[in-house]
Amino acid sequence: MNKNNRHGDSLVNKKKASILMIAVLLLAVTIVLYLISFYQVNTRKNTPMRTVQMSTMHPVYGSVESMINAKETSLVAEAVVMDNGTVRSVRDVADENVPPDVHTDYVIELTRVIKGDARVKSATIALMGGAVNGTNYVLEGVPTLKKGDHILVFASRGRDSKYYPLSGGTAIAKYSGRGQYSLTKETIAGNGDNDRSFTADSLKSMVK
Numbered sequence: 001m002n003k004n005n006r007h008g009d010s011l012v013n014k015k016k017a018s019i020l021m022i023a024v025l026l027l028a029v030t031i032v033l034y035l036i037s038f039y040q041v042n043t044r045k046n047t048p049m050r051t052v053q054m055s056t057m058h059p060v061y062g063s064v065e066s067m068i069n070a071k072e073t074s075l076v077a078e079a080v081v082m083d084n085g086t087v088r089s090v091r092d093v094a095d096e097n098v099p100p101d102v103h104t105d106y107v108i109e110l111t112r113v114i115k116g117d118a119r120v121k122s123a124t125i126a127l128m129g130g131a132v133n134g135t136n137y138v139l140e141g142v143p144t145l146k147k148g149d150h151i152l153v154f155a156s157r158g159r160d161s162k163y164y165p166l167s168g169g170t171a172i173a174k175y176s177g178r179g180q181y182s183l184t185k186e187t188i189a190g191n192g193d194n195d196r197s198f199t200a201d202s203l204k205s206m207v208k
Contacts, residue, residue, distance in 0.1 A: 052099055054129060054139040058168030060189050064198055065206040067154055074157045076115035078200050079108040081149040087130035102137040104130035106145055114203050124162045125153060128169040141170035141186030150175035
């Protein structure tokens with residue numbers, strides 16, 4: 001009887017030891033996976049963002065008035081940016097040396113439509129460039145937007161129903177205070193900064 005008891009106790013102890021060993025192994029695996037994940041996250045954080053300068057051929061308008069009345073201009077409106085943008089990337093060719101087609105889509109709330117369908121209250125604008133897989137694709141003159149920015153956009157409507165700012169995406173004027181908006185020389189040639197600055201009220205009188 002004592003032998004049976006000792007044998008039973010031995011089996012119980014072995015089971016306990018096996019369970020303990022499995023628990024220790026699971027804990028060790030969990031710790032290793034956590035350390036790997038932590039290392040990968042920190043490696044991504046510490047890896048500097050590479051910048052690729054994009055270029056495109058686009059029209060530069062002689063004046064704000066000529067741009068607002070151009071046949072391709074389907075929307076001119078004051079708006080508020082509602083998000084921080086969604087990047088989409090499409091690779092047209094297999095050659096990795098050729099940059100992909102990168103756009104950043106922003107949802108905007110239209111606060112005043114100067115040219116276009118006044119019934120439209122919100123829209124999506126697509127700007128060239130954006131950050132993809134550790135690389136930031138930028139185009140000179142295309143502004144970086146963020147949620148809450150007040151802008152005035154000049155855009156054409158694409159077949160995908162998104163609005164594409166004119167002049168390669170540069171035709172977005174940021175609010176500079178006291179009712180003033182301003183564009184850059186990448187959008188308006190002009191004779192100086194005064195030719196590129198305007199108010200929303202002044203644009204209304206330019207529409208023909």
